[in-house]
Amino acid sequence: MTQGTRNIQVELVNRLEEEDEIDDELQDQYTLAATIAGIGSIEAHRSRVEARAQHRGYLLRSDLLPNPRTITPWQRLRDGRSDHAYIVTMGLDVKTFELILSSGFQRRWEESTIDRTDVSSVGAPRPERRSLDAAGALGLVLHWLCSTMREISLQQIFALIPSTVNRYLAFSLRILLETLKELPQASISWPDQVNEHNEFEKLSEIVTSRHSLLKGAFGSIDGLNLPCQVSDDVEIENATYNGWLHGHFISSVFVFGARGTLIGGHFNCPGSWHDSRVAMPIYNRLRDRTPNGYYLVADTAFPRGTASVEGRIRAPIKAGQKLPHDPTGPSVLRSRLERVG
Structure with missing residues (x-):
C-alpha cells in the first residue's frame, strides 16, 4: 500500500468521526428540544387544569368522605x-323501601x-367492587326522583364523584322500573265493583269521613304540563308546542284515589294536545x-268531558258565579266543594 493510499484512508476515518460527532450533537439537541417541549406541554396542561378548577361545579374524590359504604x-x-x-328524603317508608329492595331490585x-365503555356487557358483574350496595343504589335513585336537589348534593350525601353518580342513576332507574x-x-289499577266488594264505596267513605257533603267522591284528577327542551326535529317541535301556554311541554293526567294511591292516568302526551x-x-x-253516583x-280549570260523563267529574264554582235559588241543586254542591277543598 502506497503512502498516498494510506493518507486517503486516514482522511476518510477522520471525516467519519467528525460526522459521528455532529450526529451526536444534533441528537442531543433534538432530545433537549423534545424535553423542553414535553415539559412545556405538561405545564400548559397543568395551567389549564388549575384554571378550570377555579370554575368547576363538581367535587373531586379528595373533597368527599373516603368510603361510600361506611360513614x-x-x-x-x-x-x-x-x-x-x-x-x-325518598317519598316512602322503611317497609316499602325494603319491599322494593327484596322484590327484585x-x-x-x-x-x-353496569353499562360502561371499558367493561364488557356480557362480563360477570362484581357488585362487591361497586361504591354502593343495592340499598345504596335504591336510596340514590329515590333521592334523585323525590327532590329537586343539585347533583352536587347527591355527591355529598353518597360520597360519589359525578361520573359514578350519573352511571349509577341511569342503571338504577332501569332496574327500578323493571x-x-x-x-x-306498584300496579296502577282502577277501582272495581264486584258483588259485595265495592272499592268505590270504601274510597267514598274515606272522603266523607272528612268532608261529609262529598258523598260519592272517590278520588281527584288533575293535569300536569312539564316543560321540555325544543327539539331540532320539526315534527317533534310542533307536537310539544302549546299555543295557550306559549311553550313546549309534555302533558299528563293523574287520578288519585282517596287513599293517596295512583289509580289511573295518561302520561307523556304531546303538549299540543288539548x-x-x-x-x-x-x-x-x-x-x-x-258505577252511577260516583265521581272525581x-x-x-279541568275539563269535565263530554255529555257521556256528565257529573262524573265535579269542581267548585268559579269566582263570581251566582248560586241558584235551589239550595240542593248541583251548583250549590259545587260551591260546597269549593269551601271544603
Whole structure:
C-alpha cells in the first residue's frame, strides 16, 4: 500500500468521526428540544387544569368522605330506619323501601353488569367492587326522583364523584322500573265493583269521613304540563308546542284515589294536545267502569268531558258565579266543594 493510499484512508476515518460527532450533537439537541417541549406541554396542561378548577361545579374524590359504604349521610339515614326520614328524603317508608329492595331490585343490582365503555356487557358483574350496595343504589335513585336537589348534593350525601353518580342513576332507574312492573303493589289499577266488594264505596267513605257533603267522591284528577327542551326535529317541535301556554311541554293526567294511591292516568302526551284529549282514557273509564253516583273531584280549570260523563267529574264554582235559588241543586254542591277543598 502506497503512502498516498494510506493518507486517503486516514482522511476518510477522520471525516467519519467528525460526522459521528455532529450526529451526536444534533441528537442531543433534538432530545433537549423534545424535553423542553414535553415539559412545556405538561405545564400548559397543568395551567389549564388549575384554571378550570377555579370554575368547576363538581367535587373531586379528595373533597368527599373516603368510603361510600361506611360513614356517610346516607349510611346514617339507612341505619336510623326512621319512617319520617325515609318519607321526607325518598317519598316512602322503611317497609316499602325494603319491599322494593327484596322484590327484585337487589337481585338485578347484583346480577347485572353496569353499562360502561371499558367493561364488557356480557362480563360477570362484581357488585362487591361497586361504591354502593343495592340499598345504596335504591336510596340514590329515590333521592334523585323525590327532590329537586343539585347533583352536587347527591355527591355529598353518597360520597360519589359525578361520573359514578350519573352511571349509577341511569342503571338504577332501569332496574327500578323493571322491578316495579313485576310488583303487584306498584300496579296502577282502577277501582272495581264486584258483588259485595265495592272499592268505590270504601274510597267514598274515606272522603266523607272528612268532608261529609262529598258523598260519592272517590278520588281527584288533575293535569300536569312539564316543560321540555325544543327539539331540532320539526315534527317533534310542533307536537310539544302549546299555543295557550306559549311553550313546549309534555302533558299528563293523574287520578288519585282517596287513599293517596295512583289509580289511573295518561302520561307523556304531546303538549299540543288539548286537555280533553289527554284526559280521554279517564273519561272512558268514568263512563264504562264507574258505577252511577260516583265521581272525581277536580279544580275549575279541568275539563269535565263530554255529555257521556256528565257529573262524573265535579269542581267548585268559579269566582263570581251566582248560586241558584235551589239550595240542593248541583251548583250549590259545587260551591260546597269549593269551601271544603
